[in-house]
Amino acid sequence: MENITKSYGEVKALVGADFAATRGEIHALLGENGAGKSTLVRILSRVVRQDKGSISLDGVPVHTKSPLGAIKAGIGTVFQELSLVPVFTVAENVFFGRGPQNIFGTMPSRILNEKTAALLASYGVSGIDPKTEVSRLTVSEQQVVEIVKVLAREPQVLVLDEPTAGLAEDRVEWLLRLMRQLAEQQKIVIFISHRMNEVKNVADKVTVFRNGTHVGVRAMGETTSDELVSLMLGREVTNYFPKKDSHVGNEVILETQGLGITGKMTDVNLKLHRGEVLGVGGLVGQGQTPLFLSLFGIMKAQGNILVSGTRAMIRNPRSSISSGIALIPEDKGNQGLVMSMAIRENITLPVLQSLRSNGLVSLRKERKVVADLMQVLKIKAESMEARVGTLSGGNQQKVVIAKLLSAHPSIFLMFDPTRGVDVGTKTEIFHLIRDLARDGNGILFYSTTTDELVHVCDRVLVMYDGRITEELGGGRLTKENIIRASLGEAVN
Ligand SMILES: Nc1ncnc2c1ncn2[C@@H]1O[C@H](COP(=O)(O)OP(=O)(O)O)[C@@H](O)[C@H]1O
Ligand SMILES: [Mg+2]
Known part of the structure; x- marks a missing residue:
């Protein structure tokens, strides 16, 4: 060619x-x-x-x-x-x-x-x-x-x-x-x-x-x-991973007690704090998907889910969203983007409700929200009216994130969000995760890339055979330890 x-x-x-x-x-x-x-x-x-x-x-x-x-x-x-x-x-x-x-x-x-x-x-x-x-x-x-x-x-x-x-x-x-x-x-x-x-x-x-x-x-x-x-x-790479200054607070904003789904996930107990990036690691298929999907109301689990100390009744994604939870799922084709619609329309779908004044959406207000989000996330497109279907994969992924941010959640479930996106977008997502934590949100971050867990998270839970078998933080949060725990081996 x-x-x-x-x-x-x-x-x-x-x-x-x-x-x-x-x-x-x-x-x-x-x-x-x-x-x-x-x-x-x-x-x-x-x-x-x-x-x-x-x-x-x-x-x-x-x-x-x-x-x-x-x-x-x-x-x-x-x-x-x-x-x-x-x-x-x-x-x-x-x-x-x-x-x-x-x-x-x-x-x-x-x-x-x-x-x-x-x-x-x-x-x-x-x-x-x-x-x-x-x-x-x-x-x-x-x-x-x-x-x-x-x-x-x-x-x-x-x-x-x-x-x-x-x-x-x-x-x-x-x-x-x-x-x-x-x-x-x-x-x-x-x-x-x-x-x-x-x-x-x-x-x-x-x-x-x-x-x-x-x-x-x-x-x-x-x-x-x-x-x-x-x-x-087109430049030397520096700051691929953001600086990891801790903003972990005392308040537990998300907690699970004995979360389980027969044959898939057993007795999962975790606490996510305000300002914390809590990683979830392990080999693929060790219960991470059921964990994330049950927190988002897509799968039904036994046990309790507490949001800011109060038991949340999470029966479906809608109730999860109204509890302040947002999910960035793995299935790229199925993230609810409407390819034939403009970036602006896609982003504001969930907030349309709050943007409506007197039954009418104020286009001015809507444009402001979208422009801000596009700027924060560095979404590259001709304009906010560009159809989502014309964007590259990484930019589509950013529209997904923008759409979630527009609903102002405080708990982010990020399920392998960098999978399939290019290095430039990856580093932007890492920085976004740390920024969200600094702003007082809690992020549960599953990644299939061990390096990302080590460099982005404050703490990492490793899942094995449907259970959380290891918690790694501080000096114990290393690549070797994550891999060892992923294989079901003991970590010192
Ligand atoms: N049908 C289209 N209409 C408008 N712009 C497009 C269309 N297809 C691709 N582009 C633009 O062309 C550029 C190259 O896109 P693409 O070839 O998909 O990149 P890559 O596959 O390397 O991510 C991008 O800026 C993208 O937004
Ligand atoms: Mg492409």
Whole structure:
């Protein structure tokens, strides 16, 4: 791809960008959110047309103007947004999700299901039934189906735009193995991910994007994470983690007593103080999800939840919100953002009530709230009227946070909020968490990244097999101790 340029009105998504990959290689694209990675991918897949620049594959210019033409040319893309039809089964999606094939209804579903089962098996996918309706699958399983659907067309170039963000741990391993196999078969794999360890493990080469253009190409063996991060940000990295001056007060603003859900979580007792960032660690699936979801009224648990010393009746998210609790959940696709609506409208949804004066929303007041939040959170967009669907993932995540802040909660449940966001947004989220604590809020912060727990939290609870098995604070709050406790080992 040579000299690719693409503007959306005033926004220059790509400016003279070059990208080249060789058969047999896994080539990573790195860059902050908004750097232009997805736009490059959309142009390669012919979903979007470039203003300028050329594309060639195996030395032959790619002239097709349609996504289907790109698929026929051997370019298979797993887009950042899922494209499955929720009411279709896995098999129906794999075979009919896209393109004008018209065998729907003519092939008996039994054969369709058999074909899909064989396909899933051939790619080493287990635990997904072709007959299941996609809406009943987890996000991780849906992502696997999406990937298999693209693989089914046996692409020469497989493009994966942040595919691991929604994948469970074992599925990530599956995907990385698969990528290796494809590279060994002399295919090209283009891989976009914000997880440096994955990129380092799997990629042969990396092209770094910044502000709509390539700023460096490196062989993975000849670079370092520091160099890559510096290239991405265009500056040396300092203050990646904020200063951790303690603001922990005496008042317990959130307490659980014997919280439990049979088979998922047992006897969880925790106290979150005003001004405290309380971390929750442990391996994935040790009860962290039930804990967060029951605090937010999505899962029903036995035991008590106390807010500022008073027992709170949390039956659903609404009652949780009115108790002053806000949840930033992990499922990126399901955070209640309305992609077709403006940033302004998304942010003010929960506060619309309080913004109404005499039955009318004062637009002036609404704009003020939104402008403030956009400034505090450094949301990058053309204006507050920009549709959320046009924003990069990191900026969408900030809109989610802004939306919650607008309801003025004092207890924040942050469930792996930095998962899948770029380093620039990550550091902004860490600073935001510490700022929220300094302002007297309490934050319960689950992270799958041990470093984040060590550097952002005042105290960390480690969960193992559904229980809190360790509490680490002060000098005991170290990476080694968190890992040891996560594996169920004793910590001194
Ligand atoms: N459909 C669109 N309309 C307007 N602006 C867009 C659209 N798609 C992308 N952009 C803008 O182009 C820039 C690059 O976005 P993108 O390619 O999604 O970045 P990345 O994938 O690296 O996060 C961003 O500023 C983004 O807001
Ligand atoms: Mg993107």
